[in-house]
Amino acid sequence: MINQLQEKYQLSLLLLLSAVAVLGIFPFVVIRYLAGNIVAAIIDMMLILGIISLVAYAYYSKKIRILSAVIAVFINTGVVIIVIANGIDSFLWIYPVFASTFILVKPVEAFCINVVAGISIVELSDVFNTISEESFIVTTSMLSLSAFVYASHGLKQFHLLETLNTVDALTGAFNRRAMRSDMTAAISNAERNGIKHLLAILDLDYFKMVNDKYGHAVGDKVLQDFVTIATSHIRKYDRLYRFGGEEFVLLIPEVSDQPDVFINNLRTTIKKELTTPDGKEITVSFGVASWVPGTTADTWLQRADEALYLAKAKGRDCAVFSN
Numbered sequence: 001m002i003n004q005l006q007e008k009y010q011l012s013l014l015l016l017l018s019a020v021a022v023l024g025i026f027p028f029v030v031i032r033y034l035a036g037n038i039v040a041a042i043i044d045m046m047l048i049l050g051i052i053s054l055v056a057y058a059y060y061s062k063k064i065r066i067l068s069a070v071i072a073v074f075i076n077t078g079v080v081i082i083v084i085a086n087g088i089d090s091f092l093w094i095y096p097v098f099a100s101t102f103i104l105v106k107p108v109e110a111f112c113i114n115v116v117a118g119i120s121i122v123e124l125s126d127v128f129n130t131i132s133e134e135s136f137i138v139t140t141s142m143l144s145l146s147a148f149v150y151a152s153h154g155l156k157q158f159h160l161l162e163t164l165n166t167v168d169a170l171t172g173a174f175n176r177r178a179m180r181s182d183m184t185a186a187i188s189n190a191e192r193n194g195i196k197h198l199l200a201i202l203d204l205d206y207f208k209m210v211n212d213k214y215g216h217a218v219g220d221k222v223l224q225d226f227v228t229i230a231t232s233h234i235r236k237y238d239r240l241y242r243f244g245g246e247e248f249v250l251l252i253p254e255v256s257d258q259p260d261v262f263i264n265n266l267r268t269t270i271k272k273e274l275t276t277p278d279g280k281e282i283t284v285s286f287g288v289a290s291w292v293p294g295t296t297a298d299t300w301l302q303r304a305d306e307a308l309y310l311a312k313a314k315g316r317d318c319a320v321f322s323n
């Protein structure tokens with residue numbers, strides 16, 4: 001979910017940036033062509049076509065991060081070439097290009113790319129016959145450093161927002177919003193690539209009694225302990241979500257031939273480790289449904305819920321698989 005959000009955000013920035021770049025550069029293609037500066041017009045046109053092709057490829061391939069990095073290197077290389085070829089006339093392009101690099105890649109990466117481009121301009125172009133090299137170094141350093149600070153701060157805020165948007169505040173498990181999004185991704189993954197997932201609803205047994213006997217604060221602590229125990233016994237790509245109250249959803253790629261063994265091991269481990277303050281074990285019932293062709297998020301949850309109902313009816317502390 002977090003990755004998906006990040007990619008969507010990055011893609012929208014890429015589209016915006018490329019639109020601004022194309023609208024900004026195109027008038028110069030015409031101006032330079034009319035002024036008879038064919039080489040500069042061709043370089044500008046190549047920049048536009050390069051940006052459009054890379055953004056289009058990023059859009060369709062969904063390889064957003066890697067293509068953003070390629071575009072960052074591409075526009076920085078482009079500005080170095082155009083300043084070398086066109087001299088002082090294209091000098092001011094350095095500033096918007098340096099600043100937009102911070103939109104494309106991580107702040108540290110953008111800073112390094114800017115430094116390499118800046119040094120290349122100092123070493124290879126002859127613009128410093130006309131303008132002061134010191135002014136160039138000071139102004140570009142100031143620009144890159146301020147952009148670095150701003151972008152780093154923005155990145156931190158973005159991560160914080162993502163966490164608030166996807167994580168349950170009490171337990172630290174992912175929330176329902178993240179679950180819906182991951183279920184949609186799991187369904188399309190199964191339909192397109194045949195990677196099936198298993199969905200289990202985990203419901204703590206007689207949890208009302210825990211609250212009634214030990215108080216709500218202890219109930220909260222039990223929910224937190226449950227998440228800590230469950231997440232430490234699932235695998236890297238398995239995800240635990242708080243569905244509501246004392247109900248959780250586990251979404252796991254169906255990698256093993258014996259998912260029932262995995263589920264029952266998890267159930268017995270939780271039973272061993274999850275206790276009330278005076279050491280009484282707390283059990284969990286599981287309703288499990290694997291992906292089958294034609295599954296939607298709602299029917300998937302419904303099948304798992306029906307299986308959970310059967311597990312409760314069988315006396316709790318067990319796992320029932322939907323057929």
Ligand SMILES: Nc1nc2c(ncn2[C@@H]2O[C@H](COP(=O)(O)OP(=O)(O)OP(=O)(O)O)[C@@H](O)[C@H]2O)c(=O)[nH]1
Nearest residue numbers: 203204205206207208209211216219220245246312
């Ligand atoms: N402490 C605490 N309790 C909660 C929270 N959310 C829901 N609950 C409690 O969870 C309890 C759920 O009770 P029931 O739905 O009757 O389920 P149960 O007692 O576990 O019974 P079975 O599921 O049938 O085994 C209720 O007492 C809710 O108040 C929470 O965030 N913190």
